[in-house]
Amino acid sequence: MANGLTKPVYHFDTLRLRAGYEPNAHQYAVSPPIYQTASFDFRDVEHAKALFSLGEIGNIYTRVGNPTVTALEQRVAALDGASGAIALASGMAAISYTLLNIAEGGGRILASPYLYGGSTDSFKKIYPKFGITIDLARNIENPEKLATEIRPDTKAIFVESISNPNAVLLDLDAIAKVAHEHGIPLVVDNTVATPYLYNPIAHGADVVIYSATKGLSGHGNVIAGLVLESGNFNWQTEKFPQFAEEYYTLRDPEGKKRSFPQVFPEFPFTARIRFNYLNYFGAALSPFNAYLVLLGLETLSERLAKQVQNAQTLAEYLSTHQAVEWVRYPGLQSSPYHALAKRDFPKGAGGILSFGFKGTEAQREAFLNAVQLFHYHVNIGDARSLIVNSPQTTHHELEPDEKKLADLPENLIRISAGLENPNDLIADLEHAFKKAYEID
Ligand SMILES: Cc1ncc(COP(=O)(O)O)c(C=O)c1O
Structure with missing residues (x-):
């Protein structure tokens, strides 16, 4: 007790x-x-x-x-x-x-x-x-x-x-x-x-x-x-x-x-x-x-610190990618939450980020099917990096008006950054984007 x-x-x-x-x-x-x-x-x-x-x-x-x-x-x-x-x-x-x-x-x-x-x-x-x-x-x-x-x-x-x-x-x-x-x-x-x-x-x-x-x-x-x-x-x-x-x-x-x-x-x-x-x-x-x-x-501090670093690296990589419509991560200067992040989250604003996949639904699905290093599942906060299409999985219960209120566009993909070498993670995403765009 x-x-x-x-x-x-x-x-x-x-x-x-x-x-x-x-x-x-x-x-x-x-x-x-x-x-x-x-x-x-x-x-x-x-x-x-x-x-x-x-x-x-x-x-x-x-x-x-x-x-x-x-x-x-x-x-x-x-x-x-x-x-x-x-x-x-x-x-x-x-x-x-x-x-x-x-x-x-x-x-x-x-x-x-x-x-x-x-x-x-x-x-x-x-x-x-x-x-x-x-x-x-x-x-x-x-x-x-x-x-x-x-x-x-x-x-x-x-x-x-x-x-x-x-x-x-x-x-x-x-x-x-x-x-x-x-x-x-x-x-x-x-x-x-x-x-x-x-x-x-x-x-x-x-x-x-x-x-x-x-x-x-x-x-x-x-x-x-x-x-x-x-x-x-x-x-x-x-x-x-x-x-x-x-x-x-x-x-x-x-x-x-x-x-x-x-x-x-x-x-x-x-x-x-x-x-x-x-x-x-x-x-x-x-x-x-x-x-x-x-x-x-026992390893909370080290894990979170590295996850914040990896999330920041992935957010920066995605924000300049031609296959990405937008990126949501408070560590980015462009985020509407950047000022709040700097004020209230001095050690970083978390290990999760999301981005809008630019392309058709079939291309988005091909992208998810092509990732090899990222685990594709519903959890977050794991030592391993995870990826998921939240609107269709973790938030699939939400009706269209609720998704609108929660600001969850259908092309949103969530990443939970793990502890891997970030270059390997970027290479995995790069490979998956290429595979996705092989589909017309
Ligand atoms: C922010 C948040 N709160 C609560 C829960 C529910 O926790 P649990 O899956 O341990 O029941 C989740 C699960 O994804 C979550 O993301």
């Missing part, structure tokens, strides 16, 4: 290796052990009593807590400067538990239209059935006008810090200000940026979400998610009556029911996800998968 989180006294590069794990508490094992167990013995009846009454925090059952998973939660919390964290089985579990925890019982979420396709589609298909309406904002890039889209029952603003696939950047400080003026939290999906490139809490975010499937783990070998909280948002207002609810399970030694903010004042949001949503909806991260994410985190 994310109690007693390591405070970020060390620098980022030290924390990604050391935070949240003390070898002397684990048989002096240098690498965090995989606690592959479903359940944990009680020492005696007194111990069981203490754990269940929350008098002592400890492990009971891996669905709600496990030492390998706890190490991951505490490590990422330290990287983000969060007061609490919870790891879950996927990024989608992180998003759904977060939004349900905020708007359960009904309400609205104001969301950026620039999102992963699965997020947008789930917003339309699933949440309304739970009484939650998700409005796609028209003014997410004009924070001064965004307030006009906040309704009395709007309960949060949801954005991606670097959007997938267009790498849209937003002025999160300004958006956070609008949210806070209306007594609602800003929720940021920081998956593409990772904490190495961007710290949402430092820019006013109240809740941070990760699909750890991507850059955090970085090797394309695990599905995982995390939710973090800043500890700064006041959930005890009329908008969020669920945080005032008092539960028998949280009772004090005298048997008086208590609420989450009473028992977990530093991290009521993630504690509520843990004991309500994770406990009963059950999308638990396995200890083995938590270990893989921890292992990936």
